[in-house]
Each structure stands twice: as C-alpha cells, then as structure tokens.
Amino acid sequence: MKHLIYIILLLLVSVGCYCEEPLTPNPSPVTRTPSTVTNPHEVRIGWGDMMFESTMQYEFTHIGKPNARIDYLTGHFFAEYQYHWLPWLASGMQVDFFQMGWHDRRELRLNPDAHEHNYYNLSFLPTVRFTWFHSTYVNLYTAAFVGLCINGGTEQDPMTEKYTLCYPAFGLTMIGCQIGKDGFYGTVEWGGLSALKDVNSMVMVSARILSVGFAYQFNTPNKKKGAEQ
Numbered sequence: 001m002k003h004l005i006y007i008i009l010l011l012l013v014s015v016g017c018y019c020e021e022p023l024t025p026n027p028s029p030v031t032r033t034p035s036t037v038t039n040p041h042e043v044r045i046g047w048g049d050m051m052f053e054s055t056m057q058y059e060f061t062h063i064g065k066p067n068a069r070i071d072y073l074t075g076h077f078f079a080e081y082q083y084h085w086l087p088w089l090a091s092g093m094q095v096d097f098f099q100m101g102w103h104d105r106r107e108l109r110l111n112p113d114a115h116e117h118n119y120y121n122l123s124f125l126p127t128v129r130f131t132w133f134h135s136t137y138v139n140l141y142t143a144a145f146v147g148l149c150i151n152g153g154t155e156q157d158p159m160t161e162k163y164t165l166c167y168p169a170f171g172l173t174m175i176g177c178q179i180g181k182d183g184f185y186g187t188v189e190w191g192g193l194s195a196l197k198d199v200n201s202m203v204m205v206s207a208r209i210l211s212v213g214f215a216y217q218f219n220t221p222n223k224k225k226g227a228e229q
Helices: 002-020 051-064 105-110 223-228
Strands: 041-048 068-073 076-086 089-104 117-133 138-153 165-181 184-198 201-207 210-218
Touching (some): 041 089, 051 068, 068 105, 076 117
C-alpha cells in the first residue's frame, strides 16, 4: 500500500507540472500529434519487485519446507520491444526472468558444500499498450500481456517428473507512467504477472507488482533517401 501511495503522488505531481507549463508552438509529434508517430520503435529494459514472492517465502520456509534456507531472489528482469502504430496504440514482445535459490539445512549439516537448489521462470509475453494521457514530459498508459511461462531449475515436478515445464502466462499493467522527452524515458508501472499450472494451481501469482525501467524511442533511417544522397 505504501508503494501505491508513492506512485499516486508521483502521478499527481507530474500532471500538475504539465497543467502549469505553457503549450509550445511546435509540440513533439510523438506526444501531441493525434494521428502520427515520428519515433515508432521503442526498446526498454527494467527491473520489478518480488514483494508477493518474498511474502510467500515465510510459508515456503516455515510450513512447506521448514529446513530450507533462502539464499537469494533476483527480482524480475525484463526487456521489451514495442512498435507504436498510433500515439495511443503500441504492440510488441516482452521477456521476463526471475530466479530463486536456496539450500537445504539438513544437507548442509552433512556436507557444508552441498549443492544449491533453485528454480526460475522465463516468460515470453506478446503485449499491447494503450496510452490514454499525453503531455510534453509525461505519458500515462495501460498494458496487457498474454504468453508463455517456462518454469525450470533443479527441482523435479512431482506429477510429471520433469525439470522444465511450460504454462500459460498473463499480466496487466494497470497504471504505467512514462517520464522524459526526445526519445529517452524512465518508466514506473503498477500491475502484476501470473502463470497458470491448472485451474487449482498457479506457478506465478501477481508477480512484479511494481517495476521501473528505462526506454528509448527512435525511428529507422530512410535508406532510400540516404542512397540518393
């Protein structure tokens, strides 16, 4: 809840700054023009929290596997490409990865060099983004994801006896804030990612609730024009 309050305050301050600034005579086509986009290509990298996973580790280490010692949670690293068809509509692909590692205390008592246990989720997520607020420095948007989650690691699935499995994945960015100008942007998002194992079990639940990233928008050079020169 504290993180959500911070995001809302940030958005209110940003919108307030936008309302106070005068309109420029030649606004940027990317943020102002209703029908064209001068820089349609966007690449973005970022990192998201594991607040939900961290909370669930208490149950994992005290109830499900009380002898487990959590060593690390990487957080969610992601990379994304978007093509902006219109100033309010973009689509593309996002890749998300996180990993968790732990040791078994019973194994460590017998062998201080016991191997580490780990699992990871690698998600491939086609995306669509709707930008519903534009200004010179701030854009606000909502995005949806539907794709595939690959779950693997050192642990064998008890039902299938496989180490690597694939599941449907989906997610929603409820509020995304893009701050910057001239193609360079920082982003803050509030949403969540999930992956279904079956109707009664989920591999990933409301992961990456809060994330930050860095984006760059650009246009490809006109090869024909360059050749004529």
